[in-house]
Amino acid sequence: MSNPKIRIHDIATNEIIDREMTAEELAEYTAVKEMLKQEKAEATAKAEAKQAIADRLGLTADELKLLIS
Amino acid sequence: MPTTTNYGWTTPADTDLVKDGASAIRTLGTAIDTTTKNLNPSTTLGDIEYRSSTANTNTRLGIGTSGQVLSVSGGVPAWTTISAGAFTLLSTTSLTGATTDITSISQSYNTLEIYIYGVTNATANGVFFCTPRNSTTSLTVAAVAPTSIGGSNEVIWGNAAGARLSTDGSGLVMDRTISDNFWVVRIANYASTTTYKSYEVVGSYQDTTDGRQEGRIVAGCVVSTSAVDGLRFSNSGGNLSTGTVKIYGVK
Numbered sequence: 085m086s087n088p089k090i091r092i093h094d095i096a097t098n099e100i101i102d103r104e105m106t107a108e109e110l111a112e113y114t115a116v117k118e119m120l121k122q123e124k125a126e127a128t129a130k131a132e133a134k135q136a137i138a139d140r141l142g143l144t145a146d147e148l149k150l151l152i153s
Numbered sequence: 154m155p156t157t158t159n160y161g162w163t164t165p166a167d168t169d170l171v172k173d174g175a176s177a178i179r180t181l182g183t184a185i186d187t188t189t190k191n192l193n194p195s196t197t198l199g200d201i202e203y204r205s206s207t208a209n210t211n212t213r214l215g216i217g218t219s220g221q222v223l224s225v226s227g228g229v230p231a232w233t234t235i236s237a238g239a240f241t242l243l244s245t246t247s248l249t250g251a252t253t254d255i256t257s258i259s260q261s262y263n264t265l266e267i268y269i270y271g272v273t274n275a276t277a278n279g280v281f282f283c284t285p286r287n288s289t290t291s292l293t294v295a296a297v298a299p300t301s302i303g304g305s306n307e308v309i310w311g312n313a314a315g316a317r318l319s320t321d322g323s324g325l326v327m328d329r330t331i332s333d334n335f336w337v338v339r340i341a342n343y344a345s346t347t348t349y350k351s352y353e354v355v356g357s358y359q360d361t362t363d364g365r366q367e368g369r370i371v372a373g374c375v376v377s378t379s380a381v382d383g384l385r386f387s388n389s390g391g392n393l394s395t396g397t398v399k400i401y402g403v404k
Contacts, residue, residue: 088250088251088252088392089249089250089251089252089392090250090251090252090253090254091246091248091249091250091252091253091254092253092254092256093244093246093253093254093255093256094256094257095243095244095246095255095256095257095258095259095400096256096257096259097257098244102249102250105251105252109252112291113251113252113387116387116389117389120279120280120389121389
């Protein structure tokens with residue numbers, strides 16, 4: 085399977101290269117994607133925990149927003 | 154005596170005597186030499202020529218000083234020093250692929266102002282981000298972005314995703330199919346090799362949850378004393394389909 089594509093625009097020479105990522109570039113790209121995925125999971129878990137508290141207190145999302153604003 | 158069509162060099166006539174050949178060749182050679190020199194008056198590294206008001210005679214323009222730009226003065230080219238506050242368009246790049254890198258950014262300005270617009274991407278909604286780089290290394294960004302008025306702040310610290318132009322985890326998710334978006338990224342003191350650089354983002358894009366155009370502000374800094382000479386654009390949701398980046402240098 086081929087690696088994802090990267091465009092490199094050298095603006096000093098205006099040369100544009102479109103090619104597959106090197107192993108090093110792919111490693112950074114994958115690491116960032118994984119990190120962002122983890123961040124999203126954490127944010128979702130946090131939002132769910134917040135909602136669970138609101139539910140326990142019998143508050144709607146709007147009421148909760150009003151309370152913490 | 155006959156002459157050539159374009160430069161009027163004198164050439165021997167068909168009826169001239171062979172014994173006069175040396176003299177005729179010398180006359181022609183001298184004329185060619187004079188014309189060539191008139192067309193190419195360069196003497197020094199970096200010289201350029203432009204056409205003067207005299208036919209077949211160019212004017213030499215010596216190289217300017219570092220940071221000067223070529224402009225027009227009195228109807229002819231001239232090297233000019235950029236005045237403070239002036240914007241110079243350094244590049245226009247179309248975004249494509251999983252990642253687009255812009256490299257070799259001139260170090261001759263005080264601030265970089267980057268305009269990004271019309272961005273869409275394939276596959277899924279994700280985080281669109283812009284990472285400052287030095288040569289082949291991504292530089293760390295520390296930043297804070299309010300997720301909504303009265304809401305909690307999104308804190309970004311020290312990773313290769315740089316400053317996020319859109320978010321994916323805490324509301325205001327960018328609709329990947331809607332190109333109605335625009336961001337201005339400003340990196341002050343970007344060429345410094347001794348201090349951190351301030352990094353700010355102001356932008357807007359269409360939100361997936363309610364289809365509204367949402368604003369986004371990110372403030373922070375590039376936590377590195379390395380000069381910023383490149384930028385990386387990527388979207389965690391999939392390949393960039395469309396988008397334009399214009400980089401301006403500000404004096």
